[in-house]
Amino acid sequence: MDTDGETTGTGTLGKAMAVLEAVVTADGxxxxxxxxxxxxxxxxxxxxxxxxxxxxGLLVQRRDLSYEPGLRLLTLAYRSWSGNRFRDxxxxxxxxxxxxxxxxxxxxxxRQAEIVYVDKVESxxxxxxxxxxxxxxxxYCTGIGKAALSLLPQPELERIVSGMAFxxxxxxxxxxxxxxxxxxxxxxxxxxAFDREEHEVEIRCVAAPIRVSGSDLTAGISVTGPAYRVSxxxxxxxxxxxxxxxxxIGEEAAIRLGPGRxxx
Amino acid sequence: MDTDGETTGTGTLGKAMAVLEAVVTADGxxxxxxxxxxxxxxxxxxxxxxxxxxxxGLLVQRRDLSYEPGLRLLTLAYRSWSGNRFRDxxxxxxxxxxxxxxxxxxxxxxRQAEIVYVDKVESxxxxxxxxxxxxxxxxYCTGIGKAALSLLPQPELERIVSGMAFxxxxxxxxxxxxxxxxxxxxxxxxxxAFDREEHEVEIRCVAAPIRVSGSDLTAGISVTGPAYRVSxxxxxxxxxxxxxxxxxIGEEAAIRLGPGRxxx
DNA sequence: AATCAAGTTCCACATTTTGGAACTGATAGA
DNA sequence: TCTATCAGTTCCAAAATGTGGAACTTGATT
Numbered sequence: 281m282d283t284d285g286e287t288t289g290t291g292t293l294g295k296a297m298a299v300l301e302a303v304v305t306a307d308g309x310x311x312x313x314x315x316x317x318x319x320x321x322x323x324x325x326x327x328x329x330x331x332x333x334x335x336x337g338l339l340v341q342r343r344d345l346s347y348e349p350g351l352r353l354l355t356l357a358y359r360s361w362s363g364n365r366f367r368d369x370x371x372x373x374x375x376x377x378x379x380x381x382x383x384x385x386x387x388x389x390x391r392q393a394e395i396v397y398v399d400k401v402e403s404x405x406x407x408x409x410x411x412x413x414x415x416x417x418x419x420y421c422t423g424i425g426k427a428a429l430s431l432l433p434q435p436e437l438e439r440i441v442s443g444m445a446f447x448x449x450x451x452x453x454x455x456x457x458x459x460x461x462x463x464x465x466x467x468x469x470x471x472x473a474f475d476r477e478e479h480e481v482e483i484r485c486v487a488a489p490i491r492v493s494g495s496d497l498t499a500g501i502s503v504t505g506p507a508y509r510v511s512x513x514x515x516x517x518x519x520x521x522x523x524x525x526x527x528x529i530g531e532e533a534a535i536r537l538g539p540g541r542x543x544x
Numbered sequence: 545m546d547t548d549g550e551t552t553g554t555g556t557l558g559k560a561m562a563v564l565e566a567v568v569t570a571d572g573x574x575x576x577x578x579x580x581x582x583x584x585x586x587x588x589x590x591x592x593x594x595x596x597x598x599x600x601g602l603l604v605q606r607r608d609l610s611y612e613p614g615l616r617l618l619t620l621a622y623r624s625w626s627g628n629r630f631r632d633x634x635x636x637x638x639x640x641x642x643x644x645x646x647x648x649x650x651x652x653x654x655r656q657a658e659i660v661y662v663d664k665v666e667s668x669x670x671x672x673x674x675x676x677x678x679x680x681x682x683x684y685c686t687g688i689g690k691a692a693l694s695l696l697p698q699p700e701l702e703r704i705v706s707g708m709a710f711x712x713x714x715x716x717x718x719x720x721x722x723x724x725x726x727x728x729x730x731x732x733x734x735x736x737a738f739d740r741e742e743h744e745v746e747i748r749c750v751a752a753p754i755r756v757s758g759s760d761l762t763a764g765i766s767v768t769g770p771a772y773r774v775s776x777x778x779x780x781x782x783x784x785x786x787x788x789x790x791x792x793i794g795e796e797a798a799i800r801l802g803p804g805r806x807x808x
Numbered sequence: 809a810a811t812c813a814a815g816t817t818c819c820a821c822a823t824t825t826t827g828g829a830a831c832t833g834a835t836a837g838a
Numbered sequence: 839t840c841t842a843t844c845a846g847t848t849c850c851a852a853a854a855t856g857t858g859g860a861a862c863t864t865g866a867t868t
Contacts, residue, residue: 290596290599290600291596291823291824291856292555292557292855292856293556293557293560293596293597294596294599294600295856296557300620301620304620304623304624304627305623307627308627308629311814311815312814312815312816313814321858323815323816323858324816324817324818324856324857324858324859324860325856325857325858327815327816328856329557329856332554332555332557335554335558336554336557336558336561342760345815349620349623349624349628351653351655351660351662353617353620353621353624354621354660354662354678355660355678355679355680356564356565356568356613356617356621356678357617357618357621357678358621358676358677359568359569359613359678360617360618361618361678363571363613364613389615391601391615396618398615412622413618414618414619414620414621414623415619415622416622494607495607496607555825555854555855555856556824556855556856559825575846576846576847577844577845577846585827586828587827587828587829587847588826588827588848588849589825589826591846591847592825592826609845609846
């Protein structure tokens with residue numbers, strides 16, 4: 281009866297988005313009945329919602345009647361990504377950090393309790409191509425996430441943390457609000473955060489938060505590498521450069537994002 | 545009075561998407577009044593639509609009350625992209641084509657009169673990073689576009705072509721349905737298409753269409769390079785490999801996409 | 809032929825959306 | 839200081855949309 285159905289207060293749009301999300305989140309094409317179960321909507325309603333989503337190109341219906349994500353999402357995301365001024369401002373800084381360290385550099389933005397990766401410069405030898413852009417990871421177990429959280433005013437931080445479900449991805453993942461909040465106190469003092477194999481084993485990073493004055497944006501950058509190649513000492517050595525890059529991005533963004541319209 | 549307002553027949557969802565599109569398409573943050581003009585919706589209605597879009601995370605409202613694309617689009621697109629089985633099947637073939645040619649290789653899917661780029665393997669020396677994925681270009685002036693069109697049954701081809709607005713991007717761009725349809729006859733015979741600097745000057749490509757039996761998907765791949773480095777002879781020399789890769793992707797996809805559920 | 813499951817259509821009912829108009833509040837000019 | 843103007847927000851009766859249970863296809867299975 282209450283399988284999923286995150287029908288937010290947003291009237292019809294909310295229902296449509298919940299259904300869309302249900303299809304996009306699932307792996308593989310979803311048949312009507314699958315979605316019916318996941319969404320908890322009544323048959324008639326769901327049927328209409330699905331046709332509308334298909335008409336809009338947000339979903340595609342296959343020959344066997346099952347539903348898949350449509351291309352419209354990709355094109356919308358492309359346009360919003362390529363027109364994103366903040367990413368644009370940050371890019372050169374990501375590049376120089378990459379040049380300095382030789383490791384993968386990420387730019388992420390905080391949304392609620394998640395950080396969303398918005399740009400990435402990586403070592404060419406990597407297998408996976410572009411990818412990862414648009415990926416959302418929990419804030420409590422990523423360097424950028426913890427760094428970004430450290431910028432929030434305490435009440436908001438606590439509100440967000442209190443809603444977190446601490447899933448133990450690795451033996452080093454934070455398991456409680458207490459330890460996380462304690463670490464955030466340190467992060468505030470130091471100006472940077474580490475990920476000590478908290479999200480994936482054998483993966484470490486240093487991250488620094490980005491504050492853009494005059495904006496509600498909270499973000500961060502990180503340098504990430506495999507544990508066998510990147511020691512904690514190495515990360516510490518890089519932390520200064522990461523903090524400086526983050527600060528530079530923040531200042532530049534405040535200037536270029538603030539005013540308003542046009543751009544180069 | 546009738547500035548834009550592509551209010552498709554999809555009821556409320558259609559209106560919401562039209563507004564979203566208006567904001568995403570624009571460059572830079574849009575204020576209420578800007579959107580009011582672009583969308584043609586009445587004030588009250590627009591206001592509610594915008595709040596709903598913001599609540600859903602599809603838009604973000606800045607301090608100065610203007611609206612920007614929200615991160616939800618990126619995360620939705622990421623999930624649908626990374627879960628896309630067709631792209632997955634094609635990727636190794638893109639890689640080998642890249643290894644063979646040393647030039648950029650694209651995978652694109654036809655949607656109406658546009659082709660949407662879904663994956664890309666490029667020479668590392670390029671400036672722009674991942675990007676371009678999700679970008680939509682007109683079918684009539686791109687190699688993949690023309691190749692994909694050549695697979696359509698004649699009536700559908702004509703229906704789509706008749707709706708095209710032939711914009712002359714370069715001196716070599718098709719200017720009319722006649723020349724395009726004529727070229728498509730050749731493309732059908734040869735099994736591959738060229739882009740002879742039709743979309744961008746100094747950029748050429750060879751493309752081959754991908755047909756996936758049992759699916760309505762129409763797609764294509766291409767090898768693209770700058771004119772100074774890649775002669776038409778060179779492209780012709782590569783055309784066989786491109787056709788073979790396209791055929792291989794089509795067959796593999798028919799097998800792996802057909803059945804249904806599971807994963808790798 | 810009968811049964812069952814999956815998907816689609818229908819339609820009286822009710823919630824949501826609609827959109828003109830009135831309201832607030834900031835900014836500018838007289 | 840006092841209007842005038844403009845941008846954004848709120849309101850609410852009327853209208854349109856969305857709702858969802860039930861009946862109806864379709865097509866496979868026994």
